[in-house]
Amino acid sequence: MTSRELTGFLSLNESEPVTDDLSRRVSDMAWRLAFGAIGWPWLLASLSGGRKADKRALLDELKLPHDALPHLGSWKADVGFLRHIVREIARLRPAHVVELGAGASSLIAARALQLHGGGQLHSFDQHGGFVDATRQWLADHALDVDIRHAPLTHESADWPGRWYAIDRLPEQIDLIIIDGPPWSVHPLVRGAADSLFARLSPHGVVLLDDAARPGERLVARRWRKRWPHIDFRLMHDGTKGTLVGRRRDMSQPVANDNEAGRGWRHVGRAAAIAALLATGWIGRGALGEFPQAAQASTFLDEAAASRRAGLLRQQMASQVESAKLDDAEIRRSTGIVLPRLPANWQVRDVQLFPTADSPAIAIALTTEKGEQLSLFADRAETPAEGQPLIAERRDGTVAYWEAGDMAYALTGKADTPRLMALAERIAPAA
Incomplete structure (x- = not known):
């Protein structure tokens, strides 16, 4: 069965190796039961692969026929995740x-690579028959x-469950797409x-599908501790959520987690986590991402602080201003995408502003x-979308909005209607 066909609610059946480790079997079962009990809203949401209009637009962008992906959803990637890949x-x-x-x-990534630089896609899946069918399907599209085929026969020293038997990896990887197991x-x-993260190239990116699920939220939480040189953000622009990790420009990523990985397999710990799940803490986000309101508050405070710093710089003769705005360099170096500014606006100064996560x-x-x-531009989650919203800060009013995984804030000495009008000139939904 290839991804051209309709799929069931659950993923393809796994042929699980027999193990004599009773505690591990009980622990793994406890985890599955606990997460299954609270994860049904995410599983139901996964039945939708996204809007048909969005899928058609994506296929048009890639110059693929509309029937190239007739069925999405269930255990397949949704349109939001596929768009992140492109x-x-x-x-x-x-x-x-x-x-x-x-x-x-695989289809979307391979076609995007064909259009943008001709790089190589190395794909691994645990089902041999599925691999053969998918290979033929991709060949049909040239x-x-x-x-x-990478069967789930390996074990990680740091994580529970069975992992892919992968061989012959590139020494340096520019993009890691995670949609399994x-x-x-x-x-x-x-x-x-994360066993592949040490191979990430400078400015390399990690994309994790199903990132809104409770299990993946815990994974993201631990990744942030283990890999401080990779900035991870949960994006909600799909039906199942995408975790986007961007490696900072460091010589080597270094894991800093000293936990003994085998501890994940203890029955007692599994039972404790199951108890937490039963209380609904993860469902409310207590063990996952910060709530949007908290992230928005931090983003707006940083925007206000950046304006104060900019005004102070203007008063200091020793501080050199740079009026050169190079959108491509900023995007290449930081991953930040800037909005198109009106041609009759003048750029007086462009600066990096340090934040807790990344510049x-x-x-x-x-x-x-x-x-x-x-x-002010950064990757953040706020209640806003393309249409600007207004917030009040000590120094004045802030108009803020989002576009993709970026958030923007416009501040200045203007009344609220005027500031909103100025923001709408550069916001995508204006």
Whole structure:
């Protein structure tokens, strides 16, 4: 069965190796039962693969026929995740992409690579028959992919569940796409994908599908501790959520987690986690991402702080201002995508602004009427979408909005209606 066909509610059946480790079997079963009991809302949401119009637009962008992906949803990637793949390949123009879990994402990634630089896709899946069928399916679209059968026979020292038997990996990987193994192996099994993170190239990217599920939220929480040089953000622009990790420009990523990985397999710990799950803490986000309101507050405070810093810089002769705005360099170096500014606005200063997660961009602007504004750009989650919202801060009013995984804030000495009008000139939904 290839990703052209309808699929059931659950993933393909796993042929589980027999193990004599009773405590492990009981522990893994406890995890699956606990996460299954609270995970049904995410499983139901996964039945939708996204809007048909969005899928058609994606296929049009890739110059693929509309019947190339007739069925999405269930255990397949949704349109939101597929669009992240296309966006990152277009931005990175990667030489090597590694994919864990073949299918719809293989077609999209291979076609995007064909259009943007011609890099190589290395795809691994645990089902031999599925690999053969997918290879033929991709060949029907004239796509050459290094797709291999990788049975779930390996074990990670740091994560529970069984992992892919992978061989012949590229020395350097520009993009890692994680859409397997399924949660039915173990809710935390995808955490073992971090065994590839040391191979990430400078500015390399990690994409994790199903990132809104409780298990993947715990995985993301631990990844943030283990890999401080990779900035992870949960994006909600699909039906199942995507975790986007961007490696900072460091010489080597270094894991800093000293936990003994085998501890995940103890029955007692599994029971304790199951008890937490039963209380609904994860369902409310207590063990996952920060709530949007908290993230928005931090983002708005940082935007206000960047404006104060910019005004102070203007008063200091020793501080050198840079009016050169190089969108491509900023995107290449930081992953930050800037909005298109009106042609009659003047850029006075462009600076990196340090935040807790990664550098943001602060730009001092002057409108055609001489109004002094500050534009702040970072990757953050807020209640806003394409249409700007207004928030009040100590220093004045802030208009903020989102576009994709980016958030923007516009501040300045203007009344609320005027600031909103200025923001709408550069916000996508205006």
